[in-house]
Amino acid sequence: MSFHPHRDDLYEEMHSRPFQVIPSPARLTHIALICDEAEKREQFNHLRRLFELLGQQPPERDEMCVQWDFGDFRIRLEKHLEFIAFTFVNLAVENNDDPFAVTGISSLPNGWLDKLPGKVISAVHVSVKDSSEDGDYMLPKVRRFFEGMRLIGSSPQQGDARIWTTFRLHSDGFGRMLICNKRMSDSQLGRLTQRLMEIETYRLMALIGLPTAREYSPQLRIMDTQIAELTQRLSSESGEDESDILKDLTRIASKVEDYRAKTTFRFAASQAYHELVLKRLAELREDEVSGHLTMTEFMTRRLSPAIRTCDSVGQRLEDMSRRIDRVSDMMRTRIELSIQEQNQELLSSMDRRSKIQLMMQHTVEGLSVAAISYYSIGLIKLIIDALYDSGLSFNKHLVLGAAVPVVVGGVWLATRRIHKHFLALAREQRDADLADEERRKSK
Template sequence: MTFAMFKLEQHPLRTALYDELHSRPFQVIPCPAKVTHIALLTTPEQKTAQFEHLCELHRLMGVPEPREDVRCYEKSFGSFRLRREQHMEFASYTFINLCAAGGQSDPFAETGLTPLPAGWLDQLAGQVVAAFHLQLQHVTHPPEADISIIRPAFEGSRLVGSCPQNGSARVWGSFRLHSDGFGRFMVLNNSMSNSQLGRLTQRLMEIETYRLMSLLAVSLARDISPDLSDMDQQLARITQSLADHHHVDEKAILEELTDMAASIEAFRARSTFRFSATRAYHRLVLTRLEELRENEMSGHLTIREFMTRRLTPAVKTCESVAYRLEDLSRRVDRASDMMRTRVDLSIQNQNQALLSSMDKRSQVQLMMQHTVEGLSFVVISYYLVGLLKYLLDATYDAGLTFDKSLVIGGMIPVVMFLVWLSVRRIHHKFIKLAEKKQDKL
């Protein structure tokens, strides 16, 4: 959208930010009316199929099809109205029948689904989570007569009722599935305008839908809880064995801890989104209950009291399992750190023992080297004296007269000294080379 008189640069989302607050406006519902609300868990593919199925409804009703799929779509087919809303993980349909016949013995004999073409609803893609009827009618009797008149419409179920909006209407419900597979609410309008009635109806639909969506995690929490208890006991046994300083098989314990960590991560992958969604839906339910501004009807739980008593413990159960998952994950990490520390210390002790053994072997090798050097010193001296003896023999045979025994005896100390001096110089030379290499490193 462009604004002719507005010359400043526009953020690309500015228009969308304004439209966001008006994307799901409250409906204006006249009284009497029969309303049916259905919420279905959907995948992206199913949402596409739902839009195509919505277009098919328009063709069956003889009206133009919608051009594009939007988050909130409303269409009136004369006295029949349809509203479709897309949420993060579910889509909801609200069917409003404004020409329902009155005076029937069963108020729910005719519903918001009655004007739909036969078979259309059966082909709707998705998994139904919430499905309930709302009967909106004017008050024709005093509050004291409500139970005797309304209870048959709820098939004898125990009723929850209140006077929302400071007594402007009376609301009855059972929060149960009835014989037709739908839940039921009855709204008796006393002095509400069509706009107020539409807002009240919207809040009731959201309370029931979000209540059921928040409870999706309860089954998952119950499935996970026994496994968490088993792992908790297993971890307690492992940490106790570490605390007792008993000899343990580090490799086996590390394998157990690794298996537990893998199982916990698998549980977290399954449950993190579901538990987070439960907390969000629960907060929405509490917000909508606040907006009802209920007054109590004598002898009956209000909707808020019923939700607080029944829904909140279920949500707390999910939060408890989520906390146990996180706590168990941290404890497994700490136990793994302790085991790795034990393994590291064991490896260091082994390395220290190995270094001590190598040091001892080095000392033995050094002693052997000194022994070999001593022997080599004698051997080299012996061979040098032998070579010099050949030289003296040749000189003596050439006619030079001298005492060979005396000369050879005098040469031995000189040769041995020279050999010792040479070996020592060579030894020091190698030591200096080694020291220079060490300094470079």
């Protein structure tokens, strides 16, 4: 059998980002960095340096998703379209009183993380601990772990675990999430922590478009007013020069296209990340913790309006582009009408000149008949004189007088025949042009 060249890659794609198996207790740190292609290459070299510092064999190939296990310490690398995510898992912990005293990056060599190429967009510590305590009893303890910030609580998977977070940055510059495991297996904990880290990263990636939307929104209001003024100027009978309107319209159109080029991808990406966040939230199957917002309620209350703002600005740009197209059509129609009026005046002027030329032509034809006849009679007179001098006897004056009307009549008939021939050619050309025009209209 002949196999598709990408068949193996397509099979492996479904298994390219497997869920981790996370025992409890555990400490994880998830860091997502936005980076370009050069920074991605630098990150791989920097990662190899980490292996050397840990006394391990550095990786040879830069892969899309890979995990390295060093016993109680794990490193997971995931490459996405716009960012790279590192997950550091520290299993050498116990259920101590402060779940964030030890984190996933506690085992990293000093200074390595500070030199990691790229711009950090998401950094969160996730603490997984076993707990059989009631939520109300745990609440006073939990507040201390989040520096007194307002908590967001969730009880996913029919109460098999309890999640606490604030979706804020703490004094160490990281976000925090606390997972209190009651009855979840290691595989279930792995899926849960992966979804929580993705929610934290995707929500921030979705919000990147919001500052852009806020930046361009005032400019769009100004341009919206300018387009309305241009439309009014175009519809008025003030006789304003179309070139001035066209300059203003071109300037606005160039700005709109520039904004669209800068925002289309960002707004589309924000919408895609938002959908991923909603999907991950639905997979949690949250139950409410009394007196606290769930993560789904928090996201739908704050994240969804931000994404709708981005969508609104994107739709306004598309609407303005369509309005500019309609104004441009009006401009073209107005210019075409002006050109048609000028052509009509030009045709009328040409018609008048043609009539004058025709009258002049008739005059010239009459003069031509007289001139040709005069020279023809002169030639005939020379012939008659030659014949008379050779000995022929006849009345040369009578013959010359009789030849005058014959010559004049012949010249006049020849001139009229030539004139009719050119008229016939003109009619044939006109009929051919009319036939071509009818064929173009029928197509």
